Amino acid sequence: MSDVTLAPTARVILGMVRMGKRTGYEIKQLVDVSARFFWTTSYGQIYPELKRLEKQGLVRGEADPTGGRSRTVYSLTRAGDAALDAWLSSPDELVWEMRDEGLLKLFFSEGRDPAELRDHLRSVRERSEAVAARLRELGPVAEGAGPGPPMVREFGIALNEWLAGWWKRAEESIDA
């Protein structure tokens, strides 16, 4: 069927459009609020990618201004629906990347001032605590979109609490 290879940002966009997020602006909002901890994107990616997807026939955009404010609402075409399904069911190796400067600093910590290292461990821990807290306060998001979004949210909370705990123990092991 659709032998289109989806660019990374295209995957989020198609998924979000199927979820009912219809404008570039709405897509960005939901990514920021619910996926920020494992996936980011920017307007500089979203708007050009929406145009590319339209050119490829995977989405269809229609002008739908609210008053004098221009606005384009997108929906999936049949080909877009198929391309999203194809990606979701493909057994390809899943991208998993982590880039953690905190770990890098820990890696290179030989000979550094222990007080500095302690501060650094604390700030890394506090970041995870803040992310967990934000996700907890946020509450369920994207309701009516099945069990995926709540599970991902729970994952985010649990992961960041686990991370905070690890950094806490690391901090204490420096003191000891």
Next chain:
Amino acid sequence: MSDVTLAPTARVILGMVRMGKRTGYEIKQLVDVSARFFWTTSYGQIYPELKRLEKQGLVRGEADPTGGRSRTVYSLTRAGDAALDAWLSSPDELVWEMRDEGLLKLFFSEGRDPAELRDHLRSVRERSEAVAARLRELGPVAEGAGPGPPMVREFGIALNEWLAGWWKRAEESIDA
């Protein structure tokens, strides 16, 4: 002092050089073996960056062929040493990025075949198990470089075991 802003790859390079990794090749080896799960890099980044760092006066390269095989060994200059220290002690926000296609697929899983979802959760779990196993087998690395490298390795093992456990539970919650 050194108001040089280090590019991401420059940070790893300076740290690795201080650790005694003297060639581009050696730097890549250690990154692959011990930092792969939280930081990646490629020759296409390392060699040009070493040249840039030399031009900036942060490292010094000397030709040191082994037989007829060309080889350049690098060491930190005083400015390079200072730049690395400045980065290590800077209170700047630490880069933390995660890009997880497995979570993205879970996020968009509404209406998908449960069997497919189960397979997908299993493959994500297996990947974490493999990473944990590799780090465990690897044993301590970069000995004599302080407590950093072993702590980072323990972090990697613990994180990946935690991840594997989470995906395992998610799998079971689908079955239930």
Next chain:
DNA sequence: GACTACATGTAAGACGTTACATGATTTA
């Protein structure tokens, strides 16, 4: 003699962020 490891590099292209630019609508 073949394979693996050591060793270095470039070029093209993909991907991504940031800063800039613009303007309407709604809420405080």
Next chain:
DNA sequence: TAAATCATGTAACGTCTTACATGTAGTC
């Protein structure tokens, strides 16, 4: 009326991966 939110977009720049290109040294 000021600020926040809705809404769209571009240009420049930074970063990174992949594929290509080349050759030596050591091991099986």
